[in-house]
Amino acid sequence: MNRTELKTKVSEKAELSAADADRAIGAVLEAVTEALVAGDKVSLPGFGIFETRERAARTGRNPQTGEALEIAASTAAAFKPAAELKRKLAK
Template sequence: MTKSELVSAIAEKAGLRKKDAEAALNAFLDVVTETLKKGDKVEIRGFGTFLMKERAARVARNPKTGKEVKVPPKVVPDFKPGKDLKEATEKILKKKK
Protein backbone atom coordinates (compact mmCIF):
# COMPACT_ATOMS: atom_id res chain seq x y z
CA MET A 1 0.00 0.00 0.00
CA THR A 2 1.36 3.38 -0.94
CA LYS A 3 0.95 6.58 1.06
CA SER A 4 -1.78 7.86 -1.28
CA GLU A 5 -3.65 4.55 -0.98
CA LEU A 6 -3.32 4.78 2.80
CA VAL A 7 -4.69 8.33 2.77
CA SER A 8 -7.67 7.16 0.70
CA ALA A 9 -8.34 4.24 3.04
CA ILE A 10 -8.15 6.48 6.13
CA ALA A 11 -10.46 9.03 4.52
CA GLU A 12 -13.02 6.36 3.66
CA LYS A 13 -12.82 4.58 7.05
CA ALA A 14 -13.02 7.79 9.11
CA GLY A 15 -15.46 9.64 6.85
CA LEU A 16 -12.97 12.42 6.17
CA ARG A 17 -11.98 14.34 3.09
CA LYS A 18 -8.73 13.07 1.57
CA LYS A 19 -7.09 16.42 2.32
CA ASP A 20 -7.93 16.08 6.04
CA ALA A 21 -6.85 12.44 6.14
CA GLU A 22 -3.53 13.35 4.52
CA ALA A 23 -2.99 16.17 7.02
CA ALA A 24 -3.67 13.77 9.92
CA LEU A 25 -1.33 11.12 8.51
CA ASN A 26 1.44 13.67 7.89
CA ALA A 27 1.02 14.99 11.44
CA PHE A 28 1.26 11.44 12.82
CA LEU A 29 4.41 10.73 10.81
CA ASP A 30 5.98 14.04 11.89
CA VAL A 31 5.26 13.37 15.58
CA VAL A 32 6.69 9.85 15.40
CA THR A 33 9.80 11.10 13.59
CA GLU A 34 10.37 13.97 16.03
CA THR A 35 9.87 11.67 19.03
CA LEU A 36 12.35 9.11 17.70
CA LYS A 37 14.89 11.86 16.98
CA LYS A 38 14.74 12.79 20.68
CA GLY A 39 15.51 9.17 21.57
CA ASP A 40 12.03 8.48 22.96
CA LYS A 41 9.62 5.77 21.85
CA VAL A 42 6.03 5.92 20.61
CA GLU A 43 3.84 3.20 22.06
CA ILE A 44 0.37 2.53 20.69
CA ARG A 45 -1.12 -0.15 22.94
CA GLY A 46 -2.24 -3.19 20.98
CA PHE A 47 -0.72 -1.91 17.73
CA GLY A 48 2.99 -1.60 18.44
CA THR A 49 5.96 0.48 19.47
CA PHE A 50 8.20 2.67 17.35
CA LEU A 51 11.68 3.00 18.86
CA MET A 52 15.35 3.50 18.08
CA LYS A 53 17.63 0.46 18.18
CA GLU A 54 21.41 0.39 18.29
CA ARG A 55 23.23 -1.86 15.84
CA ALA A 56 26.66 -3.05 16.92
CA ALA A 57 29.76 -2.58 14.81
CA ARG A 58 30.52 -5.53 12.55
CA VAL A 59 32.71 -6.73 9.76
CA ALA A 60 30.94 -7.20 6.43
CA ARG A 61 32.17 -8.38 3.06
CA ASN A 62 31.96 -6.47 -0.20
CA PRO A 63 30.16 -8.94 -2.51
CA LYS A 64 31.89 -7.56 -5.60
CA THR A 65 35.49 -7.74 -4.39
CA GLY A 66 35.23 -10.10 -1.42
CA LYS A 67 37.17 -7.55 0.66
CA GLU A 68 36.24 -7.14 4.33
CA VAL A 69 34.69 -3.81 5.30
CA LYS A 70 34.26 -2.49 8.83
CA VAL A 71 30.72 -1.26 9.42
CA PRO A 72 30.51 1.22 12.33
CA PRO A 73 27.78 1.02 14.98
CA LYS A 74 24.66 3.00 14.25
CA VAL A 75 21.19 3.73 15.55
CA VAL A 76 18.22 2.76 13.37
CA PRO A 77 14.43 3.06 13.70
CA ASP A 78 12.60 -0.13 14.67
CA PHE A 79 9.02 -1.29 15.10
CA LYS A 80 7.81 -3.95 17.53
CA PRO A 81 4.27 -5.12 16.80
CA GLY A 82 1.81 -5.23 19.70
CA LYS A 83 -0.24 -8.19 20.85
CA ASP A 84 -3.42 -7.28 18.95
CA LEU A 85 -1.53 -6.70 15.69
CA LYS A 86 0.35 -9.99 16.06
CA GLU A 87 -2.88 -11.90 16.70
CA ALA A 88 -4.64 -10.26 13.75
CA THR A 89 -1.82 -11.06 11.32
CA GLU A 90 -1.42 -14.62 12.61
CA LYS A 91 -5.09 -15.26 11.78
CA ILE A 92 -4.51 -14.02 8.22
CA LEU A 93 -1.55 -16.36 7.74
CA LYS A 94 -3.53 -19.32 9.09
CA LYS A 95 -6.34 -18.64 6.60
CA LYS A 96 -3.88 -18.76 3.68
CA LYS A 97 -2.65 -22.23 4.60
Protein backbone atom coordinates in the same frame (compact mmCIF):
# COMPACT_ATOMS: atom_id res chain seq x y z
CA MET B 1 -0.48 0.08 0.43
CA ASN B 2 1.09 3.41 -0.48
CA ARG B 3 0.39 6.84 1.02
CA THR B 4 -2.37 7.63 -1.50
CA GLU B 5 -4.19 4.39 -0.72
CA LEU B 6 -3.73 5.00 3.01
CA LYS B 7 -5.08 8.54 2.64
CA THR B 8 -8.18 7.20 0.86
CA LYS B 9 -8.76 4.54 3.54
CA VAL B 10 -8.34 7.03 6.42
CA SER B 11 -10.60 9.51 4.63
CA GLU B 12 -13.35 6.89 4.34
CA LYS B 13 -13.03 5.43 7.85
CA ALA B 14 -12.73 8.78 9.68
CA GLU B 15 -15.19 10.58 7.39
CA LEU B 16 -12.62 13.26 6.54
CA SER B 17 -11.84 15.01 3.31
CA ALA B 18 -8.86 13.57 1.44
CA ALA B 19 -6.86 16.72 2.22
CA ASP B 20 -7.64 16.49 5.95
CA ALA B 21 -6.73 12.79 5.98
CA ASP B 22 -3.43 13.55 4.24
CA ARG B 23 -2.61 16.29 6.78
CA ALA B 24 -3.48 13.92 9.65
CA ILE B 25 -1.22 11.19 8.26
CA GLY B 26 1.57 13.72 7.79
CA ALA B 27 1.16 14.98 11.36
CA VAL B 28 1.29 11.45 12.81
CA LEU B 29 4.40 10.54 10.81
CA GLU B 30 6.10 13.79 11.80
CA ALA B 31 5.28 13.24 15.49
CA VAL B 32 6.62 9.67 15.39
CA THR B 33 9.78 10.81 13.60
CA GLU B 34 10.40 13.61 16.11
CA ALA B 35 9.94 11.21 19.03
CA LEU B 36 12.38 8.67 17.55
CA VAL B 37 14.98 11.35 16.81
CA ALA B 38 14.68 12.47 20.44
CA GLY B 39 15.30 8.87 21.56
CA ASP B 40 11.74 8.27 22.78
CA LYS B 41 9.51 5.26 22.16
CA VAL B 42 6.07 5.63 20.58
CA SER B 43 3.64 3.11 22.01
CA LEU B 44 0.30 2.51 20.28
CA PRO B 45 -1.65 -0.03 22.38
CA GLY B 46 -3.05 -2.85 20.26
CA PHE B 47 -0.75 -1.93 17.37
CA GLY B 48 2.85 -1.86 18.56
CA ILE B 49 5.88 0.15 19.61
CA PHE B 50 8.18 2.25 17.44
CA GLU B 51 11.65 2.61 18.95
CA THR B 52 15.29 3.08 18.03
CA ARG B 53 17.92 0.38 18.32
CA GLU B 54 21.67 0.75 18.37
CA ARG B 55 23.69 -1.30 15.91
CA ALA B 56 27.27 -2.00 16.91
CA ALA B 57 30.17 -1.49 14.52
CA ARG B 58 31.17 -4.67 12.76
CA THR B 59 33.33 -6.07 10.01
CA GLY B 60 31.57 -6.92 6.76
CA ARG B 61 32.63 -8.16 3.35
CA ASN B 62 32.21 -6.69 -0.09
CA PRO B 63 30.21 -9.43 -1.87
CA GLN B 64 31.87 -8.71 -5.23
CA THR B 65 35.51 -8.72 -4.12
CA GLY B 66 35.41 -10.47 -0.75
CA GLU B 67 37.37 -7.56 0.71
CA ALA B 68 36.80 -6.92 4.44
CA LEU B 69 35.41 -3.54 5.38
CA GLU B 70 34.34 -1.83 8.58
CA ILE B 71 30.64 -1.04 8.96
CA ALA B 72 30.15 1.90 11.33
CA ALA B 73 27.86 1.81 14.35
CA SER B 74 24.42 3.25 13.66
CA THR B 75 20.99 3.88 15.09
CA ALA B 76 18.00 2.32 13.33
CA ALA B 77 14.23 2.67 13.68
CA ALA B 78 12.46 -0.52 14.73
CA PHE B 79 8.87 -1.66 15.16
CA LYS B 80 7.70 -4.27 17.64
CA PRO B 81 4.12 -5.40 16.97
CA ALA B 82 1.66 -5.75 19.85
CA ALA B 83 0.24 -9.15 20.77
CA GLU B 84 -3.17 -8.13 19.41
CA LEU B 85 -1.69 -7.29 16.00
CA LYS B 86 0.28 -10.56 15.99
CA ARG B 87 -2.94 -12.49 16.68
CA LYS B 88 -4.76 -10.76 13.83
CA LEU B 89 -1.90 -11.50 11.42
CA ALA B 90 -1.82 -15.17 12.40
CA LYS B 91 -5.37 -15.77 11.12
